[in-house]
């Protein structure tokens with residue numbers, strides 16, 4: 001017994017944070033996850049970039065001018081980070097939120113009144129606003145450095161679609177709380193679709209499209225109807241917007257972001273003067 | 275009191291938009307004078323002072339502290355800041371080029387550094403800072419939740435989400451089919467066309483103004499004046515019935531604006547020719563059609579021979595006509611604005627029977 005307690009004492013005496021760290025790093029579990037270990041040499045720093053799914057978004061080496069905040073303003077990265085934050089908080093919100101006329105508003109109200117210190121909704125809403133501003137600034141930077149010029153024309157176009165998707169995500173999300181702010185903002189926004197040339201029932205040319213006496217484009221068969229799933233912002237619109245907001249649009253946006261990032265690499269990394 | 279009334283008066287759309295447009299172009303003409311550290315200090319301390327003093331006013335406070343408007347107040351600072359920053363870098367680079375020195379970016383392009391740690395750590399810090407900001411913001415400002423949705427009680431004003439308020443502002447000047455459908459579509463198409471229209475090989479990968487003056491001026495006019503400024507106008511200065519309200523003005527639902535807008539057809543048939551409006555809409559709107567078709571079809575070849583000749587020569591016919599079409603579409607907005615402000619012009623072509631109003 002004495003022998004054991006002596007050994008224990010000795011073990012504790014030798015126990016320093018550095019030793020523990022070393023022990024962890026040599027364990028099979030750690031090595032199975034982080035193959036390279038602590039990147040303390042240049043060789044390891046390179047291997048680390050190649051070995052990780054997340055880090056391999058980046059090349060191993062980058063131009064010094066390209067990583068300057070004064071050059072990229074970090075805005076693309078900030079947009080991406082905000083998207084991840086929104087995905088995470090949005091997922092949590094989905095646990096509590098039911099997209100029906102009966103529950104939508106009540107669920108949001110309970111979220112605010114029943115959850116102490118709950119800020120998921122706040123983070124989601126302010127993050128969404130911030131993401132819109134960040135995308136604009138990112139586009140602004142890319143324009144001002146002329147980074148859309150060859151060979152990056154295509155990636156600029158992927159970006160423009162991402163911009164539209166960001167606005168649509170925010171637009172569809174805006175309806176979900178189902179309060180006065182929400183339905184009237186969406187009503188005003190979607191009223192525009194009513195005036196689509198030929199495809200909206202108050203659009204120029206729509207009156208020309210008819211079969212005999214029956215108009216083809218009416219208020220229950222036009223572009224706005226397709227958008228809202230009804231003649232006004234109601235049950236159908238809520239469900240449509242919910243599905244688009246939580247599943248459809250994020251999937252498409254995520255997919256396009258993958259292309260966007262891949263193309264940055266293929267087009268020779270962040271732009272810079274030759 | 276006097277100052278408040280003065281500010282209420284100069285934020286009227288016609289004045290604000292014109293002044294901002296002139297300021298933009300003058301500053302691009304003399305960038306070395308405008309985009310300096312000193313001018314930034316003056317402008318931004320002025321803005322902070324303005325905001326700080328103005329929040330004392332209850333009407334002003336009410337509108338800037340509305341939860342959804344807070345991010346836009348932030349944008350009010352961010353956009354000018356980055357405009358100043360980008361153009362200051364451009365001015366510096368242009369100076370270096372003139373002196374035969376390498377660009378700011380060029381001093382470091384040859385250097386390749388390891389992504390770990392140089393970039394990864396920056397990103398990490400950036401994410402941590404952003405997380406802290408977001409959490410702080412979310413703890414101090416509660417997300418808004420108004421009364422439950424009620425389809426029969428429309429609030430006044432009914433506003434679209436804030437990033438679409440530029441489009442809603444356009445509704446003052448154009449009908450929904452243009453302001454809400456055609457123009458947004460053209461904005462997207464126009465943005466996508468930029469890399470294919472702009473064949474200037476210079477200014478790729480660094481800030482410059484001199485080498486891309488035309489592109490940058492056009493883009494800044496569209497982005498800053500016709501988009502951002504209109505968003506800000508629509509958010510802070512448009513109240514009930516979409517009437518204009520100065521920043522210190524009370525949002526009075528009963529404020530009346532005299533609506534005396536007149537169609538082009540009335541100007542010509544009734545006022546100039548004294549004949550009364552013809553019955554047939556096509557004859558009635560004859561002059562309007564001539565004006566619009568001249569603008570869209572005759573202007574491009576005219577421009578190709580005169581003002582924009584150098585572009586016609588370098589871009590070739592296809593690119594040139596795409597560019598002028600997009601340009602003319604963009605300029606349609608300021609042109610219609612000026613016509614409205616000066617002549618109370620309502621529609622150039624007005625055929626409400628077919629919802630075809632321009």
Ligand code: HEM
Nearest residue numbers: 086087090091093094125128169170173174176177246250
């Ligand atoms: C995968 C990603 C996302 C999921 C699963 C998601 C999910 C949700 C859910 C369940 C709500 C309703 C809860 C509520 O209204 O508080 C919501 C609201 C909202 N979302 Fe998202 N979202 C995602 C991404 C985004 C993005 C990228 C944006 C903007 C660019 C955005 C903007 C909004 C807005 C503005 C609201 C209304 C916020 C509020 O009033 O609380 N969302 N989202």
Ligand code: HEM
Nearest residue numbers: 072076077079080139142147155156159160162163270271
């Ligand atoms: C959801 C939206 C978007 C995300 C997450 C995103 C992300 C990024 C990131 C992380 C970069 C790396 C460089 C940087 O941070 O500046 C980048 C570069 C780039 N982005 Fe985006 N972006 C988005 C939208 C856009 C938009 C709206 C445009 C243009 C209209 C655009 C065009 C480009 C181009 C051309 C590059 C290459 C720039 C260079 O090489 O200097 N992106 N993007």
